[in-house]
Amino acid sequence: GNSVTQMEGPVTLSEEAFLTINCTYTATGYPSLFWYVQYPGEGLQLLLKATKADDKGSNKGFEATYRKETTSFHLEKGSVQVSDSAVYFCALSANLNQGGKLIFGQGTELSVKP
Amino acid sequence: ETGVTQSPTHLIKTRGQQVTLRCSSQSGHNTVSWYQQALGQGPQFIFQYYREEENGRGNFPPRFSGLQFPNYSSELNVNALELDDSALYLCASSTGLGGRGSYEQYFGPGTRLTVT
Numbered sequence: 001g002n003s004v005t006q007m008e009g010p011v012t013l014s015e016e017a018f019l020t021i022n023c024t025y026t027a028t029g030y031p032s033l034f035w036y037v038q039y040p041g042e043g044l045q046l047l048l049k050a051t052k053a054d055d056k057g058s059n060k061g062f063e064a065t066y067r068k069e070t071t072s073f074h075l076e077k078g079s080v081q082v083s084d085s086a087v088y089f090c091a092l093s094a095n096l097n098q099g100g101k102l103i104f105g106q107g108t109e110l111s112v113k114p
Numbered sequence: 115e116t117g118v119t120q121s122p123t124h125l126i127k128t129r130g131q132q133v134t135l136r137c138s139s140q141s142g143h144n145t146v147s148w149y150q151q152a153l154g155q156g157p158q159f160i161f162q163y164y165r166e167e168e169n170g171r172g173n174f175p176p177r178f179s180g181l182q183f184p185n186y187s188s189e190l191n192v193n194a195l196e197l198d199d200s201a202l203y204l205c206a207s208s209t210g211l212g213g214r215g216s217y218e219q220y221f222g223p224g225t226r227l228t229v230t
Contacts, residue, residue, distance in 0.1 A: 004156075034218075043118075043204055043221040044157070089156055100208065101147060101170055102219060104156030 002027040006090050006105035013080055013112050021075040021108045023064075023090035031092040033057075033066050033073040034102065038087045047088070080112045116141055118207050118222035126228045127195050135190045135225045137205030144209060145169070146188040147219060148180060151202040163188055200229045
């Protein structure tokens with residue numbers, strides 16, 4: 001079946017450090033890929049998405065590229081801020097007959113220290 | 115534009131009781147999906163409603179049921195509560211395409227259910 005695997009957290013970085021959170025997936029067909037962010041006590045916010053191979057999603061300085069050959073969608077940011085501290089979820093949505101349901105990874109907690 | 119809202123924010127129930135959680139979808143959206151997020155885990159898909167009909171279900175027992183109303187708001191009902199039902203329940207709305215999936219989902223803040 002379809003699944004998403006993320007690197008385990010927590011990840012602790014100093015402000016302005018480079019961030020990479022690894023995400024790999026298993027899916028039949030051609031899924032859409034997403035990164036969601038969850039701040040403490042809140043629901044999920046869509047951070048970025050990519051709907052086909054080689055697409056790059058980007059938002060608020062975060063980027064991720066849909067790599068079909070390596071079944072990966074790693075999240076990167078060149079310079080993190082304290083305000084980026086949150087839990088990040090990688091997710092996929094399989095097309096056709098799936099109702100658009102999202103399958104999430106287990107989440108990676110990011111803590112950025114000043 | 116009003117986003118996705120959920121009620122109540124928090125709820126404490128006793129094992130064996132029943133609970134109803136509510137969700138108002140974002141304006142213009144016709145699809146509502148429900149997810150269960152246990153502590154420290156990613157959300158798990160419960161089911162989805164498209165134009166008042168169930169349109170996909172995850173691996174949850176029948177005591178998890180739902181409704182969607184003509185205004186596209188939705189309810190999640192859980193009967194015979196178990197301790198393991200303690201979780202954050204998230205509702206997400208989107209513009210659906212029926213069996214062909216949907217556009218991106220927008221999440222509400224969730225309802226924190228505690229079963230004692």
